[in-house]
Amino acid sequence: MTEAKAAPVGERRMVTGDYAAAWGAMVSRPDVIAAYPITPQTMIIEHLAEFLAAGKLRAELMRVESEHSALSAVIAAEATGVRTYTATSSQGLSLMHEPLFVAPPMHLPIVMSVVNRTVAAPLGIWVEHNDTMPQRDTGWMQVYVEDAQEALDMILQAYRVSEHPEVQLPTMVCMDAFLVSHTIESVELPSPEAADAFLPRYRPVHAVLDPERPMVLGAASPPEYIQEVRWETDLRMRRAAEVLEEVDRAYGSAFGRSYGGAIETYRLEDAEVGLVTLGTVTSTARDVVDSMRARGEKIGLIKLRYFRPFPADRLRDVTEDLRAIGVYDRAVSFGVGGPTYIETRNALYDSHKVPILGFLAGLGGRDVTHGDVELMVRKVQAAGARGRRAGGVTWIGTRGVSP
Amino acid sequence: MTTVKELPEEDWFESGHTACPGCGGAMTVRIAMKVLGPDTVVYMPASCLLIFSDMYPFNAFKVPSLQVLFETSAICASGIKRALKQLGKDDVTVVAFAGDGGTADIGMQALSGAAERNEDILYICYDNEAYMNTGIQRSGTTPFGAWTTTTPLGPEAEGRGKLEYKKDVPRIMMAHDVPYVATASLGFPADLLKKLEKAKAKKGFRYLHVLSPCPIGWRTDSDKTVDLAKLAVETGIFTLLEYEDGVLRISREPRFSPVRDYLKAQGRFRHMTDEQVATLEAWVREKWERDRALAKALGPKPAAPG
DSSP: OEEOOOOOOEEEEEEEHHHHHHHHHHHTOOSEEEEOOOTTTHHHHHHHHHHHHTTSOOSEEEEOSOHHHHHHHHHHHHHTTOOEEEEEEHHHHHHTHHHHTTTTTTTOOOEEEEEEOOOSSSOOOSOOSTTTGGGTTSSOEEEEOSSHHHHHHHHHHHHHHHTSTTTOOOEEEEEETTTTTTOEEEEEEEOHHHHHHHSOOOOOOSOOOOTTSOOEESOBOOHHHHHHHHHHHHHHHHHHHHHHHHHHHHHHHHHSEEOOTTEEEESOTTOSEEEEEOTTHHHHHHHHHHHHHHTTOOEEEEEEOEEESOOHHHHHHHTTTOSEEEEEESSOBTTTBOHHHHHHHHHHTTTOOSOEEEEEOOGGGOOOOHHHHHHHHHHHHHHHHHTSOOOOEEEOSOTTOOO | OOOTTTSOSOOSBOTTOOOOTTOHHHHHHHHHHHHHOSSEEEEOOSSHHHHHHOBTTOOOBSSOEEOOOTTOHHHHHHHHHHHHHHTTOTTSEEEEEEEHIIIIITTHHHHHHHHHTTOSOEEEEEEOSSBTTTTSBOOTTOOTTOOBTTBOBOSSGGGBSOOSOOOOHHHHHHTTTOSEEEEEETTOHHHHHHHHHHHHHOOSOEEEEEEOOOHHHHTOOGGGHHHHHHHHHHTTSSOOEEEETTEEEESOOOOOOOHHHHHHTOGGGTTOOHHHHHHHHHHHHHHHHHHHHHHHHHSOOOOOOO
16 A cells, blocks of 8 residues: 555544445445345444434445345346445355346446355355355456455445446455454545545446336347357456556545555565465565565565456566565365466466465465465575476465475 | 226237247236336346347337346345435336246245335236246146146156145235235236236335236147136136235135136146045135135224224
């Protein structure tokens, strides 16, 4: 995060990540919100209900009977021409899998906070990214945040990106369970006026359900038409990669905070090896980079923020001088490795002849310690010293398994 | 009240759709749209209706329509209505047309949720008593004894058609105490029109269950749709009732003509043994005992003396 200039655009308070997300949703002025409670997302919806009860929010809040219905309700509302919001986690997102596919081809720019949590079995309520990662092919944008402030800021940014006339794709703002959702941090809460200035009232550019101008949304289609729909959705996802960078800069001008767009780098200049992280592990990794740098070791950090659109070009650019790259994942594709590792290797295959190693740690919400991260870096350094292209996945911190 | 003769000539669900000849579902939707008129938004799930009315680039509705998923009729109609309210267009009617599979089975959770929240929508189930779009598989509302492609005939006990009774969805909806629940049949259009008009005029959650024969799935000729819809009522197989603001009325006392007359007119029942027919007849009697008891308990209260 870079602090560009301090503008008096909000009030600084100590709040949880869930409160920050609820605030971000409130000042985005959605017309329809639908949600179903699931730990650790519950407080987001509770706070929105409180804002509604206090008259701070003028929305239709639908307390629906399932996450499947929560997403279906906002799809229908968005198709009628209003701004919408929902939030979920884990099993809830799994239940939404079916409606997730509906929004992108229909140009519905819904924004949803997802509190990343373990998907059963075993049942667990702590952080893991195996809820959002399997949704990466649904056509939703995905941004992974590191703290409460970013969880809030990215909701406002997500509406701007999603509603851009050339994008019109929905976004998941992904935040780690408890480490973000329930941790109390100092957060600047933008005033509704400042939010309005950044995010104007919603004017849909997609087709809407209006008896004055009857249109069909969601018609069945024969093979003559569906492939073009897929192609056009792909095109918008590629365009989003540019738009999200512009929006992040605009956010910086408006609020004094920007995040580097799809990727934030940390102490990467002159680094010999780099570690790619996403989510809260980034904060730990920053500390590790600082202490290793203090000992004269040339390492740097790449915080991957957007997973969709996957910033392949930017990743290539920022890593081109590295001798070896490590990639951290909090989700696993069994028998292959973590999704971030797979995508990073794919993105760098043509341009990079260096080792790219995958690391799995912190699954099921296990702490990822400074020692764990340092071990990852050591392995990347060792592979870099050997100097030939290599891959492989290492499980870090698994009981009974030596990494 | 509009009579059949007074129905507008103009259609909001137009000809040219690709429904089979004699499709009860298409007739139900056409009549309903004549009553609901142009200030309406339609939701329909993946269903026969979607395929014969909204296959791109063709469209039979002259009003806006949405399709999202199979099991989301009640919730999507609710989402549309909430958005219209925010847009200051609260006077627009939002209607969901779903078949029995999309209503009684996969759509039940969303239907129950929307009813419990008293969402301001009209939900019309066109009940053709099986999954017809996918090729006549049994649903929760398929009657006892009926042949379907997933209750085929054979020498074993499993080979005697559907072994379970029809799910009573209107009774489930009544248990939600919504403003309006009614059943109707294409065989009694005046009753259907009256109920459509009432349902349109009311606020809150309204449920209309319309028996809509399917010649393909019922194994009948396409000119028998209305006759069968009438016979289903007159044999007592299908009860016409109306539950309005907490008061239940039976809309029509049937003649109780023999159940066999209804069964022998349809290929899907032709295999039934005497024992099976007797079982179904017993079910009809029990259903009527229950419906009458309910109507007595929930019927209009006598005026207070004096």
